[in-house]
Amino acid sequence: MTMPIVTLTTDFGLKDHFVASLKGALYAAIEGVTICDISHLVSPFDIQQAAFTLGHSWHRFPEGSIHLVGVGPAPSTRFNHIAFRMKGHYFIGANNGLFSLLSNERPDEIVEICPAGAEPTAFPALDVYVPFTAGIAAGLSLASIGTPIEGLAELIRPRHFPEDDVIKGSVVYIDSFGNLITDITEKEFESVGQNRRFAIELIGDEINSISRRYSDVDEGDKLALFNSEGILEIAINQGKANQLLNLRLNAVIRIVFNQ
Amino acid sequence: MTMPIVTLTTDFGLKDHFVASLKGALYAAIEGVTICDISHLVSPFDIQQAAFTLGHSWHRFPEGSIHLVGVGPAPSTRFNHIAFRMKGHYFIGANNGLFSLLSNERPDEIVEICPAGAEPTAFPALDVYVPFTAGIAAGLSLASIGTPIEGLAELIRPRHFPEDDVIKGSVVYIDSFGNLITDITEKEFESVGQNRRFAIELIGDEINSISRRYSDVDEGDKLALFNSEGILEIAINQGKANQLLNLRLNAVIRIVFNQ
Amino acid sequence: MTMPIVTLTTDFGLKDHFVASLKGALYAAIEGVTICDISHLVSPFDIQQAAFTLGHSWHRFPEGSIHLVGVGPAPSTRFNHIAFRMKGHYFIGANNGLFSLLSNERPDEIVEICPAGAEPTAFPALDVYVPFTAGIAAGLSLASIGTPIEGLAELIRPRHFPEDDVIKGSVVYIDSFGNLITDITEKEFESVGQNRRFAIELIGDEINSISRRYSDVDEGDKLALFNSEGILEIAINQGKANQLLNLRLNAVIRIVFNQ
Numbered sequence: 001m002t003m004p005i006v007t008l009t010t011d012f013g014l015k016d017h018f019v020a021s022l023k024g025a026l027y028a029a030i031e032g033v034t035i036c037d038i039s040h041l042v043s044p045f046d047i048q049q050a051a052f053t054l055g056h057s058w059h060r061f062p063e064g065s066i067h068l069v070g071v072g073p074a075p076s077t078r079f080n081h082i083a084f085r086m087k088g089h090y091f092i093g094a095n096n097g098l099f100s101l102l103s104n105e106r107p108d109e110i111v112e113i114c115p116a117g118a119e120p121t122a123f124p125a126l127d128v129y130v131p132f133t134a135g136i137a138a139g140l141s142l143a144s145i146g147t148p149i150e151g152l153a154e155l156i157r158p159r160h161f162p163e164d165d166v167i168k169g170s171v172v173y174i175d176s177f178g179n180l181i182t183d184i185t186e187k188e189f190e191s192v193g194q195n196r197r198f199a200i201e202l203i204g205d206e207i208n209s210i211s212r213r214y215s216d217v218d219e220g221d222k223l224a225l226f227n228s229e230g231i232l233e234i235a236i237n238q239g240k241a242n243q244l245l246n247l248r249l250n251a252v253i254r255i256v257f258n259q
Numbered sequence: 260m261t262m263p264i265v266t267l268t269t270d271f272g273l274k275d276h277f278v279a280s281l282k283g284a285l286y287a288a289i290e291g292v293t294i295c296d297i298s299h300l301v302s303p304f305d306i307q308q309a310a311f312t313l314g315h316s317w318h319r320f321p322e323g324s325i326h327l328v329g330v331g332p333a334p335s336t337r338f339n340h341i342a343f344r345m346k347g348h349y350f351i352g353a354n355n356g357l358f359s360l361l362s363n364e365r366p367d368e369i370v371e372i373c374p375a376g377a378e379p380t381a382f383p384a385l386d387v388y389v390p391f392t393a394g395i396a397a398g399l400s401l402a403s404i405g406t407p408i409e410g411l412a413e414l415i416r417p418r419h420f421p422e423d424d425v426i427k428g429s430v431v432y433i434d435s436f437g438n439l440i441t442d443i444t445e446k447e448f449e450s451v452g453q454n455r456r457f458a459i460e461l462i463g464d465e466i467n468s469i470s471r472r473y474s475d476v477d478e479g480d481k482l483a484l485f486n487s488e489g490i491l492e493i494a495i496n497q498g499k500a501n502q503l504l505n506l507r508l509n510a511v512i513r514i515v516f517n518q
Numbered sequence: 519m520t521m522p523i524v525t526l527t528t529d530f531g532l533k534d535h536f537v538a539s540l541k542g543a544l545y546a547a548i549e550g551v552t553i554c555d556i557s558h559l560v561s562p563f564d565i566q567q568a569a570f571t572l573g574h575s576w577h578r579f580p581e582g583s584i585h586l587v588g589v590g591p592a593p594s595t596r597f598n599h600i601a602f603r604m605k606g607h608y609f610i611g612a613n614n615g616l617f618s619l620l621s622n623e624r625p626d627e628i629v630e631i632c633p634a635g636a637e638p639t640a641f642p643a644l645d646v647y648v649p650f651t652a653g654i655a656a657g658l659s660l661a662s663i664g665t666p667i668e669g670l671a672e673l674i675r676p677r678h679f680p681e682d683d684v685i686k687g688s689v690v691y692i693d694s695f696g697n698l699i700t701d702i703t704e705k706e707f708e709s710v711g712q713n714r715r716f717a718i719e720l721i722g723d724e725i726n727s728i729s730r731r732y733s734d735v736d737e738g739d740k741l742a743l744f745n746s747e748g749i750l751e752i753a754i755n756q757g758k759a760n761q762l763l764n765l766r767l768n769a770v771i772r773i774v775f776n777q
Contacts, residue, residue, distance in 0.1 A: 013435035024319030060542030272694035283578030
């Protein structure tokens with residue numbers, strides 16, 4: 001058996017000792033483990049952002065990877081802690097809704113590893129998740145380390161259902177380049193659009209074509225492209241779209257197709 | 260022999276080449292080494308902060324780990340460089356007092372690896388520590404790589420000795436969540452308190468109970484808990500205690516027990 | 519064959535999913551690979567800064583390391599993507615001039631791995647570089663994975679040619695300590711200086727000696743030293759030279775030797 005990779009997605013920041021304590025405990029519990037940071041700069045308690053960041057990267061890792069998440073209002077008397085398996089990957093974290101935003105896939109198996117309010121300390125990533133991560137890394141089945149439960153706690157995302165000639169979506173993430181990432185998929189765009197001409201409506205402006213690369217337009221020009229995840233991005237070649245197009249997180253994006 | 264883990268605690272930051280140069284040299288000197296960052300965002304020359312960060316995490320790592328520290332006014336004609344062993348872990352760095360703040364434990368063995376003012380360059384972590392780290396990783400004894408010395412250079416921390424009904428301590432660290440970490444231990448609290456009622460005195464306010472988790476109080480409420488290291492923390496559930504309670508680094512914290 | 523180390527130099531930042539996606543894909547493509555960050559905090563599109571950071575660290579890594587660079591206006595219809603070998607190390611990135619600033623060495627072999635404008639996506643580090651990195655890691659020759667080309671795209675750096683009694687250089691980088699790093703080498707200094715007395719001219723001030731360590735002068739005093747790379751640095755012991763000496767990036771530095 002190859003040693004699995006453990007990834008870490010947290011809001012712990014990079015200055016304090018939290019990440020180091022967690023990694024030290026993982027190295028001590030799982031000899032030879034490879035640990036990979038997803039991000040520790042998730043905004044405090046921002047489970048949407050954490051879901052976006054992990055959601056855009058987990059599936060790149062080899063099957064068998066264990067994704068440990070320490071973000072959000074947790075520990076809490078309201079949330080239990082869970083481990084689950086999805087497409088050959090394992091996830092461990094608080095059942096606070098974050099995982100329901102991660103993917104359109106459904107988990108194959110979910111177990112509760114710590115009931116709500118039963119955390120032994122204020123640092124469950126260290127005191128609860130590490131031993132269960134070690135168990136999974138050692139090849140234990142989820143059923144043998146926790147109590148099976150049915151579904152993930154769900155966070156409802158506002159979803160705009162496509163009409164015949166219009167797709168509505170929102171800006172769900174703004175990356176550090178200022179690119180505006182929406183929740184509109186290439187699949188939806190193709191299915192509604194059927195190769196018709198279209199306008200992606202911006203404030204007092206519009207985009208009428210899909211680029212493949214940022215540099216397909218001149219420096220400083222706006223563009224739209226489907227990123228590596230097949231998600232619509234509004235960007236400016238070598239510029240900050242969020243500032244120049246005056247669009248914020250959760251702004252509504254409309255694509256109108258020619259009738 | 261398993262390959263040891265080398266941890267890095269520095270004030271080098273994450274933008275420049277310093278950390279990468281150090282890691283490259285370690286990979287070149289120690290085939291197959293695992294390198295783990297403790298933190299590179301220690302404030303420049305802040306040995307108290309470095310001692311706190313490493314002090315809260317080193318013991319989580321497996322025995323045999325080598326903890327390399329590059330923080331503080333070093334190299335300097337005033338400080339020598341040392342390696343020492345404590346509870347099965349190895350430490351390498353400048354003997355500038357930082358290590359005396361790390362733990363209440365005493366080292367089992369200390370050796371000087373470079374006399375004061377004898378550093379060959381302005382980058383001793385690279386030019387002095389790497390070869391000695393490689394020596395320790397290869398299984399060499401401390402005695403065979405340096406000159407035995409007696410004690411660590413000591414930095415005196417102001418210590419408030421407990422009275423019959425009062426514990427005084429200070430805020431020694433503020434983490435990135437704004438939690439106020441003190442130097443008051445759970446052991447001291449239990450020994451002086453003997454289960455009596457108490458008041459942790461804040462500015463115009465007090466806390467009268469110990470929580471186990473941040474979420475044991477309502478969002479926005481203040482709380483006190485003993486963290487994973489058994490150290491008293493003053494916090495606000497999902498808020499910034501340092502701002503809301505108007506307490507700064509080195510502020511005095513008093514706990515008064517009922518007579 | 520030992521598994522090579524893959525290093526990453528990017529302007530992706532540490533908050534978003536880009537670095538994690540890249541690492542996940544590398545772990546999936548190269549079993550057991552060791553991945554080491556050079557820096558992900560290169561200023562967006564700043565190829566000079568990236569060249570400085572990687573240029574000061576790549577040669578510390580073991581031979582056989584593969585240095586992946588994702589910085590700059592890329593992908594672009596103007597730049598192709600290349601892989602090359604230099605002193606036993608491998609490099610992969612956009613041929614946008616960055617690599618010409620890396621070293622005074624010439625590559626031993628250069629191949630084009632993706633023609634200008636042919637990137638399949640907006641994320642060539644992921645979609646183009648990872649499979650070629652895996653090929654090199656698996657022992658494939660450069661000639662077998664790409665099309666041989668002659669030279670690197672060159673960026674011309676303004677160079678001040680030494681006169682008999684004067685060396686002119688520039689501040690090419692300011693590190694996070696505020697140290698001013700120039701493009702004047704120790705070799706040039708010795709060759710022109712011939713042990714004569716000298717003045718490093720600053721704004722209304724001068725430095726007349728070379729220190730070996732920052733602490734060779736008193737705290738707060740200015741100094742000049744040749745760093746671990748043999749490059750002239752202007753610094754202030756425990757202070758920020760860039761602020762206190764009022765010198766910025768690209769400022770000209772003159773050294774005048776006694777006639």
